[in-house]
Amino acid sequence: MSVLEARDLTRRYGEMTTVADAGLSLEGGRITALLGPSGCGKSTLLRMIAGLERPDAGEVWAGGRLLSGPGVFVPPEQRDIGFVFQDYALFPHLSVEKNVAFGLAALKPAERKARTMEQLGRVRMADRRGDYPQALSGGEQQRVALARTLARQPAVVLLDEPFSGLDGRLKAEVREATLAALRASGAAALIVTHDAEEAMMMADDLALMRAGRILQTGTARDCYLDPASPEAARLLGDTVELRAERANGQAVTAFGRLPAQGEGPVLVVARPEAFRIAPADSAGAVDAQVTRVSFGGPFVLADVTAGGQCAVARIPLAQAPAVGERLRLRLEPSFCKVFEAR
Amino acid sequence: MRLGVRMVLGAAAAALLAACSGPAADKSAGKEGGAPADAGVVNLYTARHYDSDTQIYEAFTKKTGIKVRRIEAPGPQLIERMKAEGDASPADVLVVADGGVMGLAAEAGLLQPNPSAEVKRLVDGHLRDERDLWAAVSRRARVIAYDSTKVKPEEVDTYEELASPRFKGKLCVRNADNPYNLSLLSALIERWGPEKALTWAKAVVANMARAPQGGDIDQIKAVGAGQCEVAITNSYYYLRLVANGDEVTKKVLLAWPSIDGRGAHVNVSGAGIAKNAPNRDNAVKFIEFMLSPEAQAIFANVTNEFPVVKGTRMPERVAAFADRPADPLPVSRYGARQGEAQRVFEEAGWR
């Protein structure tokens, strides 16, 4: 039973359609990442779910109740939905403690205080409760913003690029703490991000978005290995795209064959790690020429050509080739997907 | 600086300078008529601000060809300015609308004796300075406007009656800062002595229908509206309303009270030649012109003041009061008593 469901949400600004027929659903206790490039409409989608904007079409359901829809609009303060903003939006005229207590006005003072201190303790900001937001660093502000949102124990928590203002080690630490707090709260969380690696690492589910449309939803692994379209594949990492012709139930590329029914041209979308160095006599392997090698830490990226097609292969460091070397390469089918060519 | 800004600045400066050299010398540009084209200028520092004066300046220039350049400002400010300017002061003639202030200018050494015999002939002794430092050019009286439907003329024929309980809560008058009130009280102090003047002032304050506010005409109108029954006012304000045919003058009439039976408190506008006047001869001519029949008639007709020169032609409304008895106290005494007058007002609570 999904805690929140968005159906066919659409939003237009004049001539532009920012969000078109977008839909997703969130489960309690699971973290979903909404991934897409800048300007694809992810923030707008988030705001429609939160009730900060009205959709032009579509519906938002939460806990069996219609929040946004034809003739229905529940204002944001009446939705059980928390929101952590990209700029944290702490209130500069209130102390950290008062910020966190802001949403608890309906509670009795004693309970409000208790809950506030509890949340502050969870994000390890209890000793800064008398400070004002201006005195806090970016990471500290993010923690307070999270505590403030979680204090109300909402069923759904939306986070708009919560880590984009941080970098390096700090980002990783804050991310871990945030995820832990979210899981502990049991809420359904939707995190908007433009960072594919981050999305895959932290989320239980992904929603891929581009140009206002949801391309695919599913687990990170499914989306990565079984993308719904070349576009979806590109969102999650580097791709190598090879044209191929189908014949006899196979798609033939210069680097190998893959099972494919039907006739006509296809586009094979492969991940760089699909290109494996094969033993010299293995069936299906081809000869490829290495034209360039870039060092990437635990692996190298090798530009390879074969039969008129080029690819970038990701090869473990231990097997790194040299420039100009000839390799035997094969395609690993589980890291490839065949699409109709358009 | 951007070109646009430079252009705007240039245009503004040009406009300013053009405007400066314009109407300051005003419409009294020499017209055809035999007057010498460049007879010079006379620099006038004047505290008077009436249309009659503009007419007089124009007439003067038309007759003599001398251009009149003037600064208008309250009397004490003109005095301060002349003091600050010192020897370099370009003032030729100082004209003030209050005898007390004139006296202060004389005491400050800002004036020089006027050699004109005309002036001595035309102006009575008590209306000019003993040292000929200045002479009155017009007169006004500070008298009482009253509600004729509620007040009988004999109830307002002395200034003391303003202090009587008869008028408790029924008196309107302007504030104590005003030079006209200051001169009135100075005259009363001179005649009655400070103690009686203070008693009078306190009683008047007790009689006030409202805290002092507005000008003399506002007081007259307040009488007309029924807020009070008597008001202290300068004669020319009332006569201005008569000249305009204002309704209120049907109900509100002018009384002519007397100080100790000698006559009403009369104040003057005076003119004197500045100590370092660069255009002294023109200054003499100017003052003489202010005493000419033409100018005196303008004072009476346009500003409704009383002329100082006998035999001036004046309209009926002005003539009705022009020869009523006036307290012959030398006007220069007003200035001497001004400090005391301020103290009395302060003590009486007359704001």
Added chain:
Amino acid sequence: MTPAARPLARPGLRIEPLTVAAAIAAALALLPLVAVVVTALGPGADSLKWPTFWRYAATSAALAGMVAVGAGVLGTLAAWLVVMHRFPGRDLFAWALVLPLAAPAFAMAYGYADLFDVAGPIRTALRSALGADVPLETRSLPGAAMVLSLAFYPYVYLTLRAALVNQSVTALEAARSLGRTANGAFWAVTLPMARPAIAAGMALAVMETLADYGAVSFLGVQTLTTGVVRAWSVFGSTPEAARLALPLLGAAAVLMFVERLSRRNRMADTGAARWRPLPTQQLGPVGASLAILFCFGLIALGLLAPAGWLVWRGLTVEPETARLVASGIRALGLAIIAGVVTTALAAALALGAGQRRLLARAASLGYATPGAVMAVGLLAPAGFLWRGFHGAAEGVGVALALLILAYAARLMAAALEPVDAGLERVTPSMVRAARSLGQTATGAAMKVELPIARGALLTAALLVFIDVLKELPATLILRPFGFDTLAVMADYYAKDERLAQASWPSLAIVLIALPAVVWLTHRVGASRPGAPI
């Protein structure tokens, strides 16, 4: 080619043309104030009595307090309605609410005093209806407070509106997501965050109140400022005038402090979020009617009623057209030149003073100083000039220069505010980049900082322009031969109790100031981070 930098005892202090310009600007602004203090501490103020002094001070304080509250409430309500809601006519009201700034306070005083005079139309009508007089006295302390609140609420409205428009929307949305309704979020978050702007606007209104002479003296309210002019013009005592001016200088210092404090507590924009317009509430028929009534009421009371009454009175007399036009040209010319000069000085100060904020703040003291005090302060140095250079007193140029100086000293603060705000767009790295590309500090200022802030410079010039158009006391004291501005003309007639004639020059001021005020409003409304300069 960089100028040789002569190292002085204090490290980091270089003689740059910019610093010199800033120093000159500050000195010019401070000159009259220093002269006032010196005169006040000198001999000669014996006629000033303590009870009188305290009475004036108490009246000034009471008036300032009442106007602070009045203008504060009116301006805040107006900004709240216009920025946070949608209703028919709202776009019109957004700029129209500033219009009362075009009317000089003394003109409003003339209009209201006459309108509510015991013999005027309203009370006469009430008397016929009710049989007794309703004491609606404009010529009183509460009356003056009402008139000045209506005259100065636009300051609060403008500063609050600018703050709201520039506020980040996410704080408001965060409040919504935390359970507050739209109105609740406004009162709990938006308004407190805008409190410094409200305080700054109220400080401006109080400064204008303390400095006002024309309206207050006409209405018979005896404040420190009227005391200053009275001491000088009735008693001819410059030292006494100077002494009465001292508390005004003190109050000015305090108000400046309050105003600058408002700048400090702002949170740095993380700049991450894209700009979104503030969410507005659509008002229903009842709400919209009340909003329209309130906004229209403010404009009517602040401008239309007194101006309309003046027009009505003015129609009974023939205007002196030639004199009106001449005075108008002079007023316009003075205002334009003063605008340019003051803005230039303020820019020099803002750019050159840099870290030495104290210098800039001291130069801003002039704002709460009445024009009369400025003029009195300048009379002493002027005396030197006149006595030293024979015939200099004749010079129109000298007198005009002194007058412009008085205006600049008085209005430096008004110009500094927008110039500072405009220069905030310039980041230190931009300046450093210019320096690394071969510019001196002055060069960087002229070629980088000024062009970026040029919008703000225009705003500053407009502010000064409008204020000088309405200025009276300094002009009265320092103007050269026969040089009457519109304000002087109006005062001339009002003093002679000829309000009908006074209405024409007053209305002329309003007409000339109106386009400037409208332009100013559009500039302030359009300024948003990321908005084109």
